[in-house]
Amino acid sequence: MLETVPASNLTSVGHKTRRVDSIEKLTGEATYVSDMVLPGMLYARVKTSPHARARIVSIDTSKAEAMVGVRAVITGHDIGYKLGLYVVDKDILARNEVRHFGEGVAAVAADTLEIAQKAIEAIHVEYEELEPVLHPKDAVKDDAPLVHPDLESYSYMEAAFTPRPGTNIANHTKLRKGDVEKGFAESEWIVEREYTNPSVQHVPMETHVAIVQWGKNDQVHIWSSAQSPYTLRNLFAVAFELPHRNIRVEVPYVGGGFGGKAGIGIEPLVALLSQAAKGRPVKLTATREEEFSLLPCRSQLTYQIRTGISKDGKIQAQEMTMYWDSGAYADYAVNVTRASGYSAGGPYEIPNATVDAYTIYTNKPFGTAYRGFGHVEFFWGLERHMDLVAQAIGMDPLEFRLKNTLKPGATTLTGEKITEHTGNITACLEKAAEMVDYGSVTEAEKAKAAAQGKKIGKAVVGLHKAPAMPPFTATTVILKMNEDATVTANLTLTDYGQGTYTAVAQMIAERLRMPMDRVKVAFESDTDRDPYDWQTVASKGLLLSGNAAILAADDLIATAYEDAAQVLRAHTRDLDHDADGIFLRHHPEHVVSWKQLAIGYAYPNGNGIGGPLVGVGRYIAQGLTHLNKETGEGSPALDWTYGAHGMIVAVDPDTGEYDVLKVASVFDAGRVINPDAFRGQAIGGMIQGLGTATVEGYIYDKKGHLLNPSFTDNKIPTAKDIPMEIEVFGVETPQVDGPFGARGIAEHSMISVAAALGNAIQHATGAEVTHMPLRSEDVWRALNRKDAVDNWITKSPLGSCKSAPELQKYTCD
Amino acid sequence: MKTVHFTINGETYRREVAEHKTLLHFLREDLGYTGTKEGCGAGECGACTIILNGKAVNSCLVLAAEADGSVIETIEGEASGNTLTEIQQAFDRNHAVQCGFCTAGMVMTVKDLFRRNAHPTRPEVIEGIEGNFCRCTGYEQIIEAVLDAAEHGAAEEISARDAGTTKEVSDA
Numbered sequence: 010m011l012e013t014v015p016a017s018n019l020t021s022v023g024h025k026t027r028r029v030d031s032i033e034k035l036t037g038e039a040t041y042v043s044d045m046v047l048p049g050m051l052y053a054r055v056k057t058s059p060h061a062r063a064r065i066v067s068i069d070t071s072k073a074e075a076m077v078g079v080r081a082v083i084t085g086h087d088i089g090y091k092l093g094l095y096v097v098d099k100d101i102l103a104r105n106e107v108r109h110f111g112e113g114v115a116a117v118a119a120d121t122l123e124i125a126q127k128a129i130e131a132i133h134v135e136y137e138e139l140e141p142v143l144h145p146k147d148a149v150k151d152d153a154p155l156v157h158p159d160l161e162s163y164s165y166m167e168a169a170f171t172p173r174p175g176t177n178i179a180n181h182t183k184l185r186k187g188d189v190e191k192g193f194a195e196s197e198w199i200v201e202r203e204y205t206n207p208s209v210q211h212v213p214m215e216t217h218v219a220i221v222q223w224g225k226n227d228q229v230h231i232w233s234s235a236q237s238p239y240t241l242r243n244l245f246a247v248a249f250e251l252p253h254r255n256i257r258v259e260v261p262y263v264g265g266g267f268g269g270k271a272g273i274g275i276e277p278l279v280a281l282l283s284q285a286a287k288g289r290p291v292k293l294t295a296t297r298e299e300e301f302s303l304l305p306c307r308s309q310l311t312y313q314i315r316t317g318i319s320k321d322g323k324i325q326a327q328e329m330t331m332y333w334d335s336g337a338y339a340d341y342a343v344n345v346t347r348a349s350g351y352s353a354g355g356p357y358e359i360p361n362a363t364v365d366a367y368t369i370y371t372n373k374p375f376g377t378a379y380r381g382f383g384h385v386e387f388f389w390g391l392e393r394h395m396d397l398v399a400q401a402i403g404m405d406p407l408e409f410r411l412k413n414t415l416k417p418g419a420t421t422l423t424g425e426k427i428t429e430h431t432g433n434i435t436a437c438l439e440k441a442a443e444m445v446d447y448g449s450v451t452e453a454e455k456a457k458a459a460a461q462g463k464k465i466g467k468a469v470v471g472l473h474k475a476p477a478m479p480p481f482t483a484t485t486v487i488l489k490m491n492e493d494a495t496v497t498a499n500l501t502l503t504d505y506g507q508g509t510y511t512a513v514a515q516m517i518a519e520r521l522r523m524p525m526d527r528v529k530v531a532f533e534s535d536t537d538r539d540p541y542d543w544q545t546v547a548s549k550g551l552l553l554s555g556n557a558a559i560l561a562a563d564d565l566i567a568t569a570y571e572d573a574a575q576v577l578r579a580h581t582r583d584l585d586h587d588a589d590g591i592f593l594r595h596h597p598e599h600v601v602s603w604k605q606l607a608i609g610y611a612y613p614n615g616n617g618i619g620g621p622l623v624g625v626g627r628y629i630a631q632g633l634t635h636l637n638k639e640t641g642e643g644s645p646a647l648d649w650t651y652g653a654h655g656m657i658v659a660v661d662p663d664t665g666e667y668d669v670l671k672v673a674s675v676f677d678a679g680r681v682i683n684p685d686a687f688r689g690q691a692i693g694g695m696i697q698g699l700g701t702a703t704v705e706g707y708i709y710d711k712k713g714h715l716l717n718p719s720f721t722d723n724k725i726p727t728a729k730d731i732p733m734e735i736e737v738f739g740v741e742t743p744q745v746d747g748p749f750g751a752r753g754i755a756e757h758s759m760i761s762v763a764a765a766l767g768n769a770i771q772h773a774t775g776a777e778v779t780h781m782p783l784r785s786e787d788v789w790r791a792l793n794r795k796d797a798v799d800n801w802i803t804k805s806p807l808g809s810c811k812s813a814p815e816l817q818k819y820t821c822d
Numbered sequence: 823m824k825t826v827h828f829t830i831n832g833e834t835y836r837r838e839v840a841e842h843k844t845l846l847h848f849l850r851e852d853l854g855y856t857g858t859k860e861g862c863g864a865g866e867c868g869a870c871t872i873i874l875n876g877k878a879v880n881s882c883l884v885l886a887a888e889a890d891g892s893v894i895e896t897i898e899g900e901a902s903g904n905t906l907t908e909i910q911q912a913f914d915r916n917h918a919v920q921c922g923f924c925t926a927g928m929v930m931t932v933k934d935l936f937r938r939n940a941h942p943t944r945p946e947v948i949e950g951i952e953g954n955f956c957r958c959t960g961y962e963q964i965i966e967a968v969l970d971a972a973e974h975g976a977a978e979e980i981s982a983r984d985a986g987t988t989k990e991v992s993d994a
Contacts, residue, residue, distance in 0.1 A: 031913070
């Protein structure tokens with residue numbers, strides 16, 4: 010929408026402006042669910058499984074129940090509901106069998122957290138340990154134990170997914186384009202490789218927390234650190250077979266989400282505790298350790314790519330096979346699989362392609378949405394692969410990419426046509442290359458590296474992503490004018506740091522032609538009072554809610570014009586407006602002020618017309634379709650945001666230690682609505698990507714115990730870990746249906762960062778890494794041509810048995 | 823239970839507290855100072871940073887009882903009326919806030935840094951905030967905000983306020 014408005018005509022959009030939520034956050038006044046206490050509130054704790062797979066023989070809760078101050082004790086045996094957005098496969102607490110380390114088996118609500126903790130320690134669970142299935146490739150073998158023997162009986166979204174009952178395959182996403190056999194036959198080279206990455210944790214600074222009060226007459230009130238109030242409400246209503254109107258979800262400020270707080274989480278468990286405690290409100294705050302294993306993580310991926318390339322360096326054919334390790338529950342992982350499946354080839358034209366993407370159950374903590382929704386994981390493989398292909402055919406990797414980028418007229422894997430409005434991956438790659446002086450090493454860089462005995466490597470990688478969402482995803486914004494002609498906007502898209510509310514405020518200010526300080530976007534969301542939004546996920550918020558905000562502003566203006574037309578005795582077509590009021594275009598002195606119209610216009614004698622000014626904007630994604638389940642054909646993409654990272658590293662060729670000297674990130678944002686927020690999303694995501702590229706990851710022992718569920722053993726980047734130089738640039742190819750031409754970029758910044766690092770390290774030293782993260786020892790192993798085996802299921806807490814056989818005699822049993 | 827006395831943001835408190843209660847939980851639960859957040863409860867993330875007797879500490883690692891008699895500064899004591907401190911203003915100007923959950927601890931850490939070093943270099947800023955995790959911003963805009971705050975006289979503002987505070991206390 011409005012993509013043709015030139016930047017020079019804009020006063021709020023595209024301009025630097027402060028965030029609408031910074032003052033309350035900077036003063037400690039912003040209230041998060043973790044800060045809330047309600048009258049009569051009880052505190053909950055969860056008893057979790059110490060085993061990856063075990064039969065629950067018995068649970069003795071008698072001692073816990075007898076404790077003074079314990080108000081409710083529940084186990085899976087008491088609960089008959091299953092949960093799920095796409096596949097309904099998850100028990101609220103384990104029943105009969107535990108399926109992963111850290112799974113909840115019982116829960117307590119008590120007067121204090123201390124009593125609750127003592128009570129769960131007093132619960133005795135007798136288990137019969139069973140052999141877990143831990144690796145997805147083991148899980149698809151014929152004799153593998155089944156994580157979900159009842160898969161056949163589960164309900165799922167049939168339009169999008171294909172489970173294989175009798176196996177551990179929760180979903181098989183298929184895509185067939187052109188004729189791959191013919192493509193390979195016509196290829197000069199064929200390159201085939203496999204790339205892997207482990208599970209990682211989102212690490213929102215506020216852990217998952219919910220307060221639920223299950224009141225009389227089944228009135229359920231939920232306060233949650235959730236990303237998606239309405240989807241939470243919907244899934245809750247469906248699971249408990251309650252009318253939607255009975256359930257009220259309130260989401261105040263949220264301390265980070267990154268996908269881990271999408272859908273539904275701990276709320277049903279807390280609700281059942283409240284019900285068992287006779288309707289008193291119950292609060293459950295996940296500990297940091299529980300965040301790693303009671304709550305979901307990002308899935309592990311093994312990605313195999315086989316590529317055929319013609320003599321002149323054009324991709325002719327590509328076979329792509331993804332093994333997504335969903336862990337014990339596949340609800341969200343099936344959609345990660347689907348979204349990655351249709352994007353799997355990256356921003357490149359591939360005339361003949363197949364994708365087979367499998368979601369595989371294992372006995373590990375389960376996967377969910379995480380910033381990038383599968384793309385961070387598979388782009389690690391894909392963009393490493395592009396470099397390794399280029400190396401195999403003797404072409405510069407950037408030249409190889411540019412030769413194969415999606416350009417106007419090309420078709421995506423699902424058959425969508427690329428136009429000049431889709432976005433420009435070629436421009437992103439070229440700009441990123443320019444920003445890191447790709448193709449040369451400057452004297453300054455050489456000197457810096459030589460002083461430390463290091464070698465310089467540079468890389469440029471591409472990326473793309475479209476929102477993964479139902480094709481009919483919709484949202485609403487309601488705009489209300491206050492007595493003093495300020496306005497308040499209500500929406501349930503949740504802003505847990507992305508800055509979308511600030512961008513929405515800028516767009517409303519722009520349409521109303523008012524300064525930003527007259528616009529408030531109300532922060533706390535409440536499904537009883539605020540209008541519908543599907544979920545806050547997928548980088549779709551800016552586009553969908555932005556459009557709804559524009560439509561709400563236009564609706565308010567149209568209503569105000571009707572009232573003003575009466576007052577000014579004019580036709581609405583002759584009216585115009587500014588920050589002060591509505592006036593006759595050819596007699597601007599004939600004006601009625603916004604203040605006069607705000608709550609209804611009153612004539613001098615007391616007669617009134619109009620009424621309080623309200624604008625409603627509703628928007629639904631346009632022209633998208635489900636995908637054909639056999640061929641993958643269809644239109645899944647609200648918009649494609651393209652981007653590129655350039656990276657410079659200095660690597661010690663003897664030790665594998667490295668420094669990231671510079672990262673340059675470029676995204677085709679369509680229109681940058683807020684330059685500082687854009688930069689914040691670009692850098693924040695890039696550093697998160699660098700964290701998973703350099704150090705983060707779940708480490709299990711052979712029995713499936715998670716060995717590193719803490720910040721001591723699972724590091725995330727600190728201020729000391731950021732690159733020495735960071736640069737960000739926005740390409741602006743307007744999106745035809747984007748608000749002021751804009752597209753989302755918040756997930757994209759994290760994608761392909763790991764591959765940029767791997768490629769730059771290889772260019773510096775020749776180390777051929779195909780597993781992430783890239784710890785110094787992994788680079789050292791690659792340099793010394795030592796087997797890089799799966800590091801992430803280990804025999805010892807040292808984490809290096811399998812990857813370093815020479816150390817086994819010291820560290821392994 | 824033990825009787826403890828504190829001066830928090832210039833106000834005096836006398837309370838009974840369980841011997842094993844952390845200062846963080848005492849501040850949040852007993853006194854309602856919820857601006858200070860808990861990110862891990864294990865002294866790893868810095869979200870609970872407050873200033874105790876002039877030094878930044880992880881309040882999750884200090885027992886309320888052992889801090890008896892101390893002078894405490896929390897985020898709630900920073901802005902006065904509608905006026906933000908120079909640190910807060912610089913964080914606002916530079917988009918150094920996203921979800922906001924690390925913000926209070928970060929601001930207190932930076933205040934402590936400015937007391938020790940009025941005009942830190944970029945590496946000194948990085949060193950100074952290294953113990954505070956931020957998962958949203960990637961730190962760059964926070965570092966820029968700290969450097970910007972220094973240029974706007976944040977350290978001098980703190981010294982001036984400290985001088986004022988000292989006088990108040992001695993008068994009392």
